[in-house]
Amino acid sequence: MDSRVKKSETRQFRIIFPKNLNDQxxxxxxxxxxxxxxxxxxxxxxxxxxxxxxxxxxxxxxxxPIKSGTIAEIVGKVSxxxxxxxEIHVVIYLEEMYSDLRQKVVEASFTFAAINNFNKPIPIx
Amino acid sequence: MDSRVKKSETRQFRIIFPKNLNDQxxxxxxxxxxxxxxxxxxxxxxxxxxxxxxxxxxxxxxxxPIKSGTIAEIVGKVSxxxxxxxEIHVVIYLEEMYSDLRQKVVEASFTFAAINNFNKPIPIx
Amino acid sequence: MDSRVKKSETRQFRIIFPKNLNDQxxxxxxxxxxxxxxxxxxxxxxxxxxxxxxxxxxxxxxxxPIKSGTIAEIVGKVSxxxxxxxEIHVVIYLEEMYSDLRQKVVEASFTFAAINNFNKPIPIx
Amino acid sequence: MDSRVKKSETRQFRIIFPKNLNDQxxxxxxxxxxxxxxxxxxxxxxxxxxxxxxxxxxxxxxxxPIKSGTIAEIVGKVSxxxxxxxEIHVVIYLEEMYSDLRQKVVEASFTFAAINNFNKPIPIx
Amino acid sequence: MDSRVKKSETRQFRIIFPKNLNDQxxxxxxxxxxxxxxxxxxxxxxxxxxxxxxxxxxxxxxxxPIKSGTIAEIVGKVSxxxxxxxEIHVVIYLEEMYSDLRQKVVEASFTFAAINNFNKPIPIx
Amino acid sequence: MDSRVKKSETRQFRIIFPKNLNDQxxxxxxxxxxxxxxxxxxxxxxxxxxxxxxxxxxxxxxxxPIKSGTIAEIVGKVSxxxxxxxEIHVVIYLEEMYSDLRQKVVEASFTFAAINNFNKPIPIx
Numbered sequence: 166m167d168s169r170v171k172k173s174e175t176r177q178f179r180i181i182f183p184k185n186l187n188d189q190x191x192x193x194x195x196x197x198x199x200x201x202x203x204x205x206x207x208x209x210x211x212x213x214x215x216x217x218x219x220x221x222x223x224x225x226x227x228x229x230p231i232k233s234g235t236i237a238e239i240v241g242k243v244s245x246x247x248x249x250x251x252e253i254h255v256v257i258y259l260e261e262m263y264s265d266l267r268q269k270v271v272e273a274s275f276t277f278a279a280i281n282n283f284n285k286p287i288p289i290x
Numbered sequence: 291m292d293s294r295v296k297k298s299e300t301r302q303f304r305i306i307f308p309k310n311l312n313d314q315x316x317x318x319x320x321x322x323x324x325x326x327x328x329x330x331x332x333x334x335x336x337x338x339x340x341x342x343x344x345x346x347x348x349x350x351x352x353x354x355p356i357k358s359g360t361i362a363e364i365v366g367k368v369s370x371x372x373x374x375x376x377e378i379h380v381v382i383y384l385e386e387m388y389s390d391l392r393q394k395v396v397e398a399s400f401t402f403a404a405i406n407n408f409n410k411p412i413p414i415x
Numbered sequence: 416m417d418s419r420v421k422k423s424e425t426r427q428f429r430i431i432f433p434k435n436l437n438d439q440x441x442x443x444x445x446x447x448x449x450x451x452x453x454x455x456x457x458x459x460x461x462x463x464x465x466x467x468x469x470x471x472x473x474x475x476x477x478x479x480p481i482k483s484g485t486i487a488e489i490v491g492k493v494s495x496x497x498x499x500x501x502e503i504h505v506v507i508y509l510e511e512m513y514s515d516l517r518q519k520v521v522e523a524s525f526t527f528a529a530i531n532n533f534n535k536p537i538p539i540x
Numbered sequence: 541m542d543s544r545v546k547k548s549e550t551r552q553f554r555i556i557f558p559k560n561l562n563d564q565x566x567x568x569x570x571x572x573x574x575x576x577x578x579x580x581x582x583x584x585x586x587x588x589x590x591x592x593x594x595x596x597x598x599x600x601x602x603x604x605p606i607k608s609g610t611i612a613e614i615v616g617k618v619s620x621x622x623x624x625x626x627e628i629h630v631v632i633y634l635e636e637m638y639s640d641l642r643q644k645v646v647e648a649s650f651t652f653a654a655i656n657n658f659n660k661p662i663p664i665x
Numbered sequence: 666m667d668s669r670v671k672k673s674e675t676r677q678f679r680i681i682f683p684k685n686l687n688d689q690x691x692x693x694x695x696x697x698x699x700x701x702x703x704x705x706x707x708x709x710x711x712x713x714x715x716x717x718x719x720x721x722x723x724x725x726x727x728x729x730p731i732k733s734g735t736i737a738e739i740v741g742k743v744s745x746x747x748x749x750x751x752e753i754h755v756v757i758y759l760e761e762m763y764s765d766l767r768q769k770v771v772e773a774s775f776t777f778a779a780i781n782n783f784n785k786p787i788p789i790x
Numbered sequence: 791m792d793s794r795v796k797k798s799e800t801r802q803f804r805i806i807f808p809k810n811l812n813d814q815x816x817x818x819x820x821x822x823x824x825x826x827x828x829x830x831x832x833x834x835x836x837x838x839x840x841x842x843x844x845x846x847x848x849x850x851x852x853x854x855p856i857k858s859g860t861i862a863e864i865v866g867k868v869s870x871x872x873x874x875x876x877e878i879h880v881v882i883y884l885e886e887m888y889s890d891l892r893q894k895v896v897e898a899s900f901t902f903a904a905i906n907n908f909n910k911p912i913p914i915x
Contacts, residue, residue: 176801178832182693184434184684187331188484188512193432194344195327202320206312207803207861214888219319222350230343230409234688236832262688263839284355301426303457307568309559309809313859313887318807332428332486339513359563361457387563388464434684437581438734438762443682444594445577452570456562468605469569475597480659534605551676553707557818559809582678582736589763609813611707637813638714687831694844695827702820706812718855719819725847730909784855 166246173212175241177204181233192231197257197271200239201225205253205275208241213251213289215279220250225273229259236260237270249286250278291371298337300366302329306358317356322382322396325364326350330378330400333366338376338414340404345375350398354384361385362395374411375403416496423462425491427454431483442481447507447521450489451475455503455525458491463501463539465529470500475523479509486510487520499536500528541621548587550616552579556608567606572632572646575614576600580628580650583616588626588664590654595625600648604634611635612645624661625653666746673712675741677704681733692731697757697771700739701725705753705775708741713751713789715779720750725773729759736760737770749786750778791871798837800866802829806858817856822882822896825864826850830878830900833866838876838914840904845875850898854884861885862895874911875903 179185179200187193202219209217231237238258245252257271281287304310304325312318327344334342356362363383370377382396406412429450437443452469459467481487488508495502507521531537554560554575562568577594584592606612613633620627632646656662679685679700687693702719709717731737738758745752757771781787804810804825812818827844834842856862863883870877882896906912 175803177803178800178829179802180688180828180832180835182688183686186433188430188432189341189343193324193327194331194347195324198323198327198347199318199320202318202323203805204803206319207805210805210887211861211885214890216314216888218314218355219352221352222323222347224349225347227344227346236836260836262835263841265839300428302428303425303454304427305453305457305460305563307563308561311808313805313807328430329428332430335430335512336486336510339515341513361461385461387460388466390464436683438680438682439591439593443574443577444581444597445574448573448577448597449568449570452568452573456569466564468564469602471602472569472573472597472600474599477594477596480593550678552678553675553704554677555703555707555710555813557813558811578680579678582680585680585762586736586760589765591763611711635711637710638716640714689841689843693824693827694831694847695824698823698827698847699818699820702818702823706819716814718814719852721852722823722847722850724849727844727846730843 169212170243173208173243175204175208175211177239179237179239181231181235181237183233186233190233194227197231198225201255201257201271201273202275204239204241205255206277208243208253209251209277212243213279215287217277218280220276220278223274225271227271229270231259231270234262236262244274246289248288250276251289252276294337295368298333298368300329300333300336302364304362304364306356306360306362308358311358315358319352322356323350326380326382326396326398327400329364329366330380331402333368333378334376334402337368338404340412342402343405345401345403348399350396352396354395356384356395359387361387369399371414373413375401376414377401419462420493423458423493425454425458425461427489429487429489431481431485431487433483436483440483444477447481448475451505451507451521451523452525454489454491455505456527458493458503459501459527462493463529465537467527468530470526470528473524475521477521479520481509481520484512486512494524496539498538500526501539502526544587545618548583548618550579550583550586552614554612554614556606556610556612558608561608565608569602573600576630576632576646576648577650579614579616580630581652583618583628584626584652587618588654590662592652593655595651595653598649600646602646604645606634606645609637611637619649621664623663625651626664627651669712670743673708673743675704675708675711677739679737679739681731681735681737683733686733690733694727698725701755701757701771701773702775704739704741705755706777708743708753709751709777712743713779715787717777718780720776720778723774725771727771729770731759731770734762736762744774746789748788750776751789752776794837795868798833798868800829800833800836802864804862804864806856806860806862808858811858815858819852823850826880826882826896826898827900829864829866830880831902833868833878834876834902837868838904840912842902843905845901845903848899850896852896854895856884856895859887861887869899871914873913875901876914877901
């Protein structure tokens with residue numbers, strides 16, 4: 166089980182370009198949420214190897230604004246496997262481009278369900 | 291106060307096009323979250339007329355998948371005004387294109403803080 | 416009839432982000448036209464509940480540039496119902512983020528036809 | 541003058557991908573308008589070598605739907621030079637990928653004004 | 666043959682908007698590559714009138730950065746026709762908006778193969 | 791040195807959605823190139839912690855088409871450090887969503903230069 170969790174860990178480095186910014190010159194929160202959901206969805210699918218649907222996201226906490234010209238790493242990891250649902254914990258780390266600074270800036274949990282071709286819930290494992 | 295809440299209510303109709311779909315042919319959950327955050331951000335700004343930053347989103351519940359060729363209405367409304375933060379309740383309604391069916395498909399709450407030009411929290415009202 | 420016109424009125428709030436700007440730092444005219452056509456298409460479909468195709472847009476008048484960091488509301492309303500075509504009047508209002516200023520900035524009319532599954536024109540009502 | 545008109549003629553080939561489609565599987569009208577405005581803006585700027593702003597578009601006529609998997613050529617050409625405004629005629633031609641069929645599918649005119657750094661109208665030539 | 670090469674020449678004018686920029690305020694290299702591949706693909710298809718797939722790109726040389734508020738023309742031309750593959754030479758020219766300066770800024774070659782409906786290579790001509 | 795190479799290794803998981811497809815229903819080659827350049831740029835920057843510009847890409851080889859509903863992992867790794875330039879090797883791996891199949895589908899090398907604030911080349915290390 167642990168190796169399966171390890172193997173499905175999913176990472177996505179992104180660089181903040183002008184097209185990702187809001188009117189205040191920082192990463193738009195909704196874009197961060199979209200990136201997190203994409204990473205969570207890939208993590209869940211790579212773990213279960215079944216068709217997954219988003220059930221909910223838990224509290225998404227924005228700790229610090231993400232500025233233009235920084236690098237973001239979004240990391241998704243399986244945190245709980247229930248019968249027909251799975252929980253993915255996602256963190257966004259911010260890395261400055263020209264220094265070694267790296268810090269956690271957003272954190273959230275997403276729940277997915279596994280479904281069959283008739284959209285009925287099926288066991289995750 | 292009530293009239294200010296009413297006046298800042300923010301609506302956004304969207305139509306689901308192929309560019310909004312995931313690999314299963316339904317609206318990608320992350321895109322729904324991005325739309326909700328945009329509507330919530332506009333609602334908060336139109337109410338407070340101050341610079342707002344996203345603090346967090348509460349549980350986002352996906353009740354039903356949104357198919358291609360349907361219409362979505364995202365509605366944002368002020369639900370709580372605290373000292374330096376404001377809570378916006380957002381709902382996505384799904385409307386079928388060729389029938390009168392309309393139903394609630396996603397629901398969430400977002401919290402924003404008002405900040406001054408030095409990024410310090412200031413009163414909402 | 417009037418209530419059907421009222422019910423199909425379609426609103427879309429948007430916020431101007433860097434990705435929407437031209438090289439002069441204002442909303443690109445073509446993007447404004449795309450938003451207006453989307454709102455007009457939704458308005459026409461919500462009124463007729465039939466498959467609609469854009470036939471033409473009438474004169475689109477750009478009254479004022481829309482700057483970054485402002486809010487736009489695009490409003491579509493049925494203005495004329497003919498036999499097989501329908502006319503939608505669309506206005507973009509600009510709202511400043513941190514003041515009560517609101518003014519009309521773009522205005523246009525779009526004509527749509529209702530078609531059946533063989534792409535033949537059919538009555539709107 | 542004629543050579544200047546000829547030299548500023550502006551062409552843009554595009555291929556229709558899923559991201560450009562509406563829910564009916566054809567090119568979304570608003571996207572066609574955005575492409576035409578971009579080509580018109582480039583044509584006007586290449587002719588006048590001055591800062592241009594869109595004043596209006598005249599009637600945009602959609603003659604035929606543009607399907608996925610076809611090629612579009614958007615062609616912009618100066619059609620009238622007045623004192624402080626310039627008119628650009630834009631046509632979209634559709635080319636089938638695997639045959640020699642080529643036909644006109646959309647046609648429109650755009651008017652631009654030349655402005656100085658204080659946003660005041662200045663002569664085109 | 667020469668007239669067929671001439672007829673399939675494919676041009677695409679683009680204007681550099683904020684959404685195309687990297688964090689340094691210049692056109693993101695990857696976006697330039699995407700535009701070149703699109704133009705090369707259209708050129709190959711318009712020449713062969715067959716289903717084409719990208720086999721490879723040769724060295725892509727970035728000679729100069731492309732700044733915001735400039736115009737790019739991407740030009741694709743058939744440079745070699747082999748049995749089952751075709752080579753397209755692509756150049757990006759940069760044009761300043763308010764002067765007559767025009768210079769070559771990126772250059773590359775792309776190879777495409779013609780395939781049938783079973784994805785098997787077939788002769789280009 | 792080796793640990794610095796290891797530490798700057800950069801991974802980006804993506805899922806292929808309709809918006810990424812060409813007219814043949816597979817990942818558009820130009821989009822793959824854009825993703826590879828983004829990952830290469832982040833890898834180079836994370837290694838050198840200096841301002842980097844793309845100098846060139848070497849031959850990009852497309853081994854297999856990438857279908858909708860598959861997962862792609864783009865991996866960038868420093869492969870050569872010269873005086874003022876650095877070479878990044880990038881591979882795209884394809885993972886099927888519902889099986890354990892994983893295979894290499896695209897491979898390329900990108901060269902970047904480090905520059906100072908006057909755009910003059912400076913040593914990588």
